[in-house]
Structure formats: structure tokens, C-alpha cells
Amino acid sequence: MDRHSLEQRSKNMAAIKSTGTEAEIKLGKGLWHLGYRYRKNNKKVFGKPDFTFKKIKIAIFVDSEFFHGKDFLTKKKPISNAEYWENKIIRNMNRDRLVNDTLTHEGWTVVRFWSKEVLNNISNVIEEIEKLYNDKSKKF
Template sequence: MPDNLTPEQRSYCMSRIKGKDTGLEMRVRSELHRRGFRFRKHVKELPGKPDVVFTKAKVAVFIDGDFWHGYGFSEWRHKVSDFWKKKIQSNIERDRRNHEELVKMGWTVIRLWQHDLEQDFNRCIARIIEAVRG
């Protein structure tokens, strides 16, 4: 399906999308806080600046949008321009590198996908709690 916006309009629209403190991140953090958990967010000292960090438990949580982080990318990569193919592929590779670095540092890494949070939010929260409690 062709894009109905000019490249300049599309660029402007995409530039307005938030990179952190997204609705899903805020919802996850709010629920964890409501349940009594305390954490840090977007810790610069850790690879990938995880969205939610439990320092004592060494648990790093990433909340990833399906498009930006390439969920099932091989199934839909043919539908996007070369620019987006390159951008999303580099995001996937960067995510993989950050994951590996964190594991080498002794961290437990949880990656929550947008579609998983939308389908079963409580199960995603339970995954985090299980990891934090050990």
C-alpha cells in the first residue's frame, strides 16, 4: 500500500513518536509501583538504557514497540522502504548486542513486546515480578 504522505510529512509524523515514557511504559511502571515495587528507569550506565531497572535484583526490562524493534520483521520487511528496512534491522541488531552485554554482566533481561502487553498485560507484569523475586 503506497504512503499517502509526502516524505517530508512522513518524516515529521515519525519524528513526533516518543522514544521513552510511552503509554505502555507508563502503564507498566504504574502497575509495578501500585504493587509496591520500586525501580529506576532509563539507566544510562546500562547497555540499551533499559526502560525499567531493578538494581538489587539485577533485572532489566525493555518495553518494545512491535514496529520499531522489528517483531516478526521477516514477515513484513517487504512492505517497507529500504530506509525502514535498514533502520529496523539496525535496531534489531542493537537490541541483540545490548541483551548479550547485559547477560554477560549478570543481569536478567526481560523483553516485553507491545502486542504481548496489549493481549495479556497481567501475565507480562507477573513475568517481571517473578524475575525480581527470584
């Protein structure tokens, strides 16, 4: 059973941001501090990635575990409005696959991180991005 009333749960879910999350800000600051210059939520790139390096075609997404269905098949499902949330998360997962496929077809390298991965292992995430950035820059 949910600890919150339906009204409180609705307020909580409505307050969750789609951009400018704690994980995105932490990753952005880390990359900027190291001298990497990126575009944030570039509307000209399909799927509006959280970070883009347009010249070398790298698109980075920081996905929320809940909204993007991490361990969706094995994880406990929401109790309140279960059908709505299940459909929404499945749509999000399908859209993520479409975005990945489209960008890859257009020559982009797509990288997705879970928000908790960014928050808990920022140095590993930045190291992975640096390696990819350096590898793609050499080809340019």
C-alpha cells in the same frame, strides 16, 4: 501506497517518542502500584533499559513492534524510504542482541516485551515480572 504525503509521514515518524511511551507508562504504573521500585532509563546500565531492578540485576525493555523488527522477515516493509527503514530496523535488531548479550554476560537477567503485549495483556506481563523478581530476590 502510503496514505500520507512524504511530509506528513515524516512528521508522524518524527513525533514517535523513544521513552515515556504509553506502554512504558502503563507498565511503570502497574509495577509502582504493586509496590515495586525501579529505575527508569538508567544510563549507568548498558543499553539504558526502560526499567531496572539494579540490586537483583533485572533489566526490562518495552520494544515497539515497528522499530525493533517484530516479524520483520515476514511483515510488509515500508514503501517510503524503504532502504533507510530496512537498514534502521536491522541496526536496531543487532543492537538489541548486543545489549542482551552484554547484559547477560554481566549477570543481568534481560526481559523484553512488545509494546502491544504490555498494552493488551498487562496482567500477564506484570505476573511474569513478579515471578522473576521473586525468584531472583530469594537468591539474594
